[in-house]
Amino acid sequence: MLTLPIYLDNNATTPLDPRVLEAMMPYMTNMFGNAASRNHAFGWQAEEAVDYAREQIAALINCSPKEIIFTSGATESDNLALKGVFEMYASKGNHIITLTTEHKAVLDPCKHIEKMGGKVTYLQVDEKGLINLKELEEAITDKTILISVMYANNEIGVIQPIREISAIAKKHGILFFTDATQAVGKIPVDVEADGIDLMAFSAHKMYGPKGVGALYVRRKNPRVKVTAQMDGGGHERGMRSGTLNVPGIVGLGKAAEIAKQDMEADTKRIAAMRDRLERELTTIEESYVNGSTEHRLPHVSNISFKYVEGEGLMMGVKDLAVSSGSACTSASLEPSYVLKALGLSDDLAHSSLRFGLSRFTTNEEIDYAIDHVKEAVAKLRELSPLWEMFKEGIDLNSIEWAEH
Numbered sequence: 001m002l003t004l005p006i007y008l009d010n011n012a013t014t015p016l017d018p019r020v021l022e023a024m025m026p027y028m029t030n031m032f033g034n035a036a037s038r039n040h041a042f043g044w045q046a047e048e049a050v051d052y053a054r055e056q057i058a059a060l061i062n063c064s065p066k067e068i069i070f071t072s073g074a075t076e077s078d079n080l081a082l083k084g085v086f087e088m089y090a091s092k093g094n095h096i097i098t099l100t101t102e103h104k105a106v107l108d109p110c111k112h113i114e115k116m117g118g119k120v121t122y123l124q125v126d127e128k129g130l131i132n133l134k135e136l137e138e139a140i141t142d143k144t145i146l147i148s149v150m151y152a153n154n155e156i157g158v159i160q161p162i163r164e165i166s167a168i169a170k171k172h173g174i175l176f177f178t179d180a181t182q183a184v185g186k187i188p189v190d191v192e193a194d195g196i197d198l199m200a201f202s203a204h205k206m207y208g209p210k211g212v213g214a215l216y217v218r219r220k221n222p223r224v225k226v227t228a229q230m231d232g233g234g235h236e237r238g239m240r241s242g243t244l245n246v247p248g249i250v251g252l253g254k255a256a257e258i259a260k261q262d263m264e265a266d267t268k269r270i271a272a273m274r275d276r277l278e279r280e281l282t283t284i285e286e287s288y289v290n291g292s293t294e295h296r297l298p299h300v301s302n303i304s305f306k307y308v309e310g311e312g313l314m315m316g317v318k319d320l321a322v323s324s325g326s327a328c329t330s331a332s333l334e335p336s337y338v339l340k341a342l343g344l345s346d347d348l349a350h351s352s353l354r355f356g357l358s359r360f361t362t363n364e365e366i367d368y369a370i371d372h373v374k375e376a377v378a379k380l381r382e383l384s385p386l387w388e389m390f391k392e393g394i395d396l397n398s399i400e401w402a403e404h
């Protein structure tokens, strides 16, 4: 049975998997100890739970449990990686290379670093959203200490060539950090094979709770260090002080375990639904899928419906929770900077919707989304003078618009 509204905004956040909630419950009730209390059973119990979660996460991304630093989420992990490396390696250099399409949780710390005297190169992406590896290599100077390139984009799902990027970093003796918030738990991520030195991720994007995440920090070849951004009791090997969020960490661990176990089957089912949604919606005249469809997460589709306002379209499909642009920037009505970076006009960027599916999405929900988006686009276009002109074959580029 179909329950409305339908949630298709799983890149903003995912629902909590009931199996994760079940694992967390004891640590929110009677097993409430502080993992740093070394002198009684309450503390040992909590510490044991945290250690187990570290193992579950390490198994998912192929690292040692000791390489996991728990944080409050990917925003904190991004800040810790960028500012922490900038401070720790100040004697080596002050230059960081990143992409214009990164999440604000990377771009804003980069701006902060610039204010602190650092230099940041923001590389453009191509029309598919992909990095240009030649430009990356050319941007490297003898002052470059870090390359920060996201694993997969939150708006269009495009996956960057991580292994090629890490090989370039390695060749030049530079650290490689990736914000993998959208990738971990969704596609296989292997920090060893991928050559990653630091990696940020978050529980609430992989069916875990909000307010907890992690930073992977390599301990061998090379041994990477970051300067703590939170000083205090010296938790997490001195890199992140603060009492650990034990229930959250248990939830992240369980979410990682489930992801490892269910990823293949989930991906197959979700990708089939995403492809059907996309196939159907692109039968709408003048609709375009944004970003690479070859190198992309299995559960995302970002589509522009020309001559339709994305915000208006969202109102037209009130029973569908989708997003026009990133949830984190949707307070502003600026066209998405990610879509603009692909070369889209303001109008096309404004006319886009992001569909994000999850392991809980059903075929009935996809049927509903297809029907209702088609209907809403048709209705809105009926009201659009631009659409009318397009249908009459008037070349819209030849019209001189009044300045205002």
Ligand SMILES: Cc1ncc(COP(=O)(O)O)c(C=O)c1O
Pocket: 011, 012, 072, 073, 074, 075, 076, 078, 103, 105, 150, 152, 153, 154, 179, 181, 182, 201, 202, 203, 213, 328
């Ligand atoms: C790519 C990316 N990085 C970072 C974040 C921030 O994550 P958190 O909400 O865990 O702070 C998000 C969330 O939207 C994201 O998609």
